[in-house]
Amino acid sequence: MNSHSAVADGPLRVGITGVGVFLPEQVVDSEHLRQRVVASSGVALPAGVFERATGIVTRRVAGPGEYASTLAVGAARDALGRAGLEPADIDLLVFASASRDMVEPATAHIVQAELGSRAHALDVTNACNSFVNGVDLARTMILAGRARRALVVTGETPSRAVRQAPADLAQFRDGFAGYTFGDAGAAVVLEAVDRGGILDVDSETHSEHWSVGGIFGGGSRHPRSEEHTYFRGDGSELRKVFEKVGTSVLDRVRHRTGLSWHHFRYVLVHQVTVPYLERFVEITGVPEDRLVVTVPELGNVASASLGVQLHRVHDALLPGNRVLFVGLGGGVSIMTMVWEKA
Structure with a gap:
């Protein structure tokens, strides 16, 4: 177990000044997903099983040509626009996500190339806590004087890891959590604030x-x-x-x-x-x-x-x-x- 608390007690405070989101256009409802799994695998699944078990009615799914970086870039532009900023105003870009475009290089560079910024860019990965970890890292770097204004982005495409054609019921159960997944991008701008x-x-x-x-x-x-x-x-x-x-x-x-x-x-x-x-x-x-x-x-x-x-x-x-x-x-x-x- 590891616990750490960080409370801003000095004159410098770091806040969230812009928030953005990007959702893929494609919507897949739970019944359509069930029918797709049944058709591709032959595993018998009762109607409504996904919605009854999870409460999930629909989810967004990235389409062809849409990647983790695509969703992150869309969210980043939204966050920057809401904060009244341009990509060049950012000096730290953190791609903080469980998903990524590839193993190497860091997806942050792909996001940055699309945005046209020149910030210090890096990835942070820690499963579903990646985004909060990224915000915490960016805040810490601003407090330490290593950055002035940060953009933290995530582009999640876990639907790409869903088994569409399980071989049998045992394999379906082993990957059942995957059928809850949807895709989305989110972003926040962090910078010094006077209060809060x-x-x-x-x-x-x-x-x-x-x-x-x-x-x-x-x-x-x-x-x-x-x-x-x-x-x-x-x-x-x-x-x-x-x-x-x-x-x-x-x-x-x-x-x-x-x-x-x-x-x-x-x-x-x-x-x-x-x-x-x-x-x-x-x-x-x-x-x-x-x-x-x-x-x-x-x-x-x-x-x-x-x-x-x-x-x-x-x-x-x-x-x-x-x-x-x-x-x-x-x-x-x-x-x-x-x-x-x-």
Whole structure:
């Protein structure tokens, strides 16, 4: 276990000044997905099985010629436009995503080439916590004087790792979590602010559970194995881990900051399925009216989940409104971030 808190207590504060999102146009509903799997595999699946099990009705899916970088670039342009900035105004670009265009070079360079910026560019990858990790890294570099203004982007295309033609029911079950996936891009601009900003960051890591789920191909273990390019994992086991350790992280952040649920305008939590979200509310006591629910419409969009939720409510937030981010990622890691709108 590893826990670290970083609270801005000096004159320099770093805040979020622009939020962007990019969603692919193609929409795939759960019944169409079921029919596609049945037709391609012959596995008998009852009508409505995906929606009943997950609460997911539709998801967006990247089309031909759309990549992780494509979604990230779209979101980046949206965020920059909302912040009133040009690509040349950025001196740090972080591509923070579970998905990527390729193993090498860093996808951040592909995003930067499309934007036309000249910033220091790098990738950050930590499953569904990638985006929050990227925001934390960018904030830290600004506080350290290594950057003045940062752009953190994610482009998630986990639908590319879904097994469309499982060989049998056992293989279908092994990759079932993949059928919750949808694609999306998100981005935020970070820079110094006079008040508010990111007030607290915390994380807890339980790496002994790294093998519970993931996409295990493309690295040195399975460099050229197509079988390992599909997502596989035990969703119930991941849920048990998150339930076991998740509440302690939330208890710590509330104790440390002195903030209770009513102090937060919204609580943004990574959304896997509707039952996961309902269980989160049950065990944490977070009021349902503090949530921004996107999973029935968009599915599990991996690390883009929190950025998409923030984008939904950002323009309605007032100065002084606080938002709690709760990230859940394979590996396993849990992150919290408290942000106050300037």
